[in-house]
Structure formats: C-alpha cells, structure tokens
Amino acid sequence: MKFIKGHNRNQINLFPVSLDQSIDPENEVRIIDLFVDSLKLEEYGFKTVFVENGRPAYHPADLLKIYIYGYLNKIRSSRDLEKECKRNIKVMWLLNSLKPDHNTISNFRRDNPKAIKNVFRETVRIAQYFDLIGGKLLAGDSTKFRAQNSNKNNFNQKKIDRHLEYIDNKHNVIILNAPKELTQLPKHVDGKTYAVRKNSSCSIDMVYAGCDDQYGHEFHCNAQPGECPFEGSCHKFRYIPIDTGAFGKIPYFLDGAQKIVAMRKVAERPFNLIKHRDGLEPLRTKGIHNSTVVATMANIATLLIEIAGHRKKVKTNKKQDKNLAFEFMKKAA
Secondary structure (H helix, E strand, O other): OOOOOOOOOOOOOOOOOOOOOOOOOOOHHHHHHHHHHOOOHHHHOOOOOOOOOOOOOOOHHHHHHHHHHHHHOOOOOHHHHHHHHHHOHHHHHHOOOOOOOHHHHHHHHHHOHHHHHHHHHHHHHHHHHOOOOOOOOOOOOOOOOOOOOOOOOOOOHHHHHHHHHHHHOOOOOOOOOOOOOOOOOOOOEOOOOOOEOOOOOOOOOOEEEEEEOOOEEEEEOOOOOOOOOOOOOOOOEEEEOOOOOOOOOOOOOOOOHHHHHHHHHHHHHHHHHHHHHHOOOOOOOOOHHHHHHHHHHHHHHHHHHHHHOOOOOOOOOOOOOHHHHHHHHHHHO
16 A cells, blocks of 8 residues: 655755745744844843843843744643743744743743833733724633632631621622522512511611521611511511522622622623633642733733734724734834
C-alpha cells in the first residue's frame, strides 16, 4: 500500500526559505508585531532605560508581544510561553528568535500592571475607531480566594461566626440568588409580598429583625400598643428556618433584592457567552492586582483579533477590511 512520504531531514534546500517567508501575510502575529511597535512604551509606563552593567535586559516590547500572543492562543503560563519561544515558528518570528526564560516572562507581568492597563486603553481606542465597542455595559464575573495566612487573613470559628452575623444583619447586600421555585413558603406568609404574620388570627405584618444560624430568620411584632387584640397572650416574635427559597441565608424580600436578582440575570448571561466564545478559563492568580492584569491581557488579545477581522467582519460606512487595521497602526507609529 502506498503512503505519503515526507522530505529527507538531511536534505539541503537549493532555495532556502527565510523565517519571514514562512509566516502567512495575514497571520495574527503580524498585527501583534505592528501594534506593539506602534506604541511609545515609555509614555505608557514601561521601563526602557537600564544600567549598562551586567547582562542586557530584554526589551519590554518583546515581552509584551509574547504575552499578547499567549493570551490570544490560550497560553497563560510563563513556562509554556518559554517552550513556545523554542518550538513555535510564529513566536520565533515575533521575537526575532529570542528565548527569554519563564522568570523573565513572569516578572514582566508582575512589574508592569499599570503600563499594561495603559496599553489596554490604547487597544480600546483603536477598537472604537472600528466601531467594535459601544461603551454601554461592562460586566465582571470572578471568584476571589484568600491565599495569605497573616493575622489579618487568618480565620477561626469565632471570627467566622462574627463575620457571618455582620453579613446577616446588613440590609444593603448585593450578592443574591433568586429563590428556587420548588421551595414552599412557610405558613402565614404572603406569596406575593412575603409579608410574615404570627398566625392565622394575626392581621398585622411582622418586621424582619435579623438572622440566626441556629433558629433562622427572626421577626418581631410591629403592632402599636393597644392595636392588637391578642397583645396579652402573644409572644410578639417568630422564627422561620433558613431554606433555599425566599428565606435563604440572604432573604429575598429585603429592599431592592428582586431588583438585584434581575440585574444579575441581565449581566451574567452575555458575559458567560463571551467567555464561552473566547474559551477563557477561570483566573487562578493571587490578589486583585494580578487578576486585573490577567484580565487586561486577555481583553487586549481579544480586541486585537476582532480588529484584525479574524473572527467577524467589521461593518462600517468606511468599507474597512483587515488591511485598514495595519494602515491605522502604521500611521500611529
């Protein structure tokens, strides 16, 4: 049976191909190279002046290029980026065959958070030029884990209970989930207003007083002296156990709770669709500053690929195409 045979590894080509000829003219690395070269990195906060002693440093433009390429291709680890510099012909072309180690790559992101944010603003400006950004809504989705074990961040059961009590007593909570439909309401609770009453004979709504982990939600009588005919025999308080419905850990009936749930439904779905489309993974970094830099780099890569027209066609009145992105940044340079 016949098979396709490859070339001999030891064969010397009569007409050698340069590194530039091996990269397609419309490859994404070309717009990354052009975009970074068009930036005046000193004005954005990157350090470009170093002492003459010791080994020469890598130019921040080269490290910024490899990071944008990595985030564009779902490669975030500095060690993986180091491997790409040695085996990926596109990265070799982008960095002119430089091979920085993973410590150098990682330290660049750690030491330049403000400068990277400034680069993101420039990317947004170019995207606005191509009408890719409407500027109407910004939604964020994340999970924050504490990683430091200092005295301030170390928790015991007493501190946890005290913090939970503080959260339970707050009325302006913004983290809220919609109640599950299958959860039944307790007795003597109005299904529309969630008004709570002591029993079937009571006609006065009770007032929410707080939440206890052991007993549940506490309600007090709101009757004025002499207003309730059962004043002498009523205990004037009631506990409702915590459930997964309207009487969850954070009560659904507090002021503004329904509005907050509606806002979450509107914001989370489109943001999740964006993450699914771009294949973004959850952030696994320590601290809000590092998480911000990671998200910024991902946004820069996403906007650049949109500008280049690799994912969707840019429709404007100026009849722009992919080449306009190159021309725009050449003028900026």
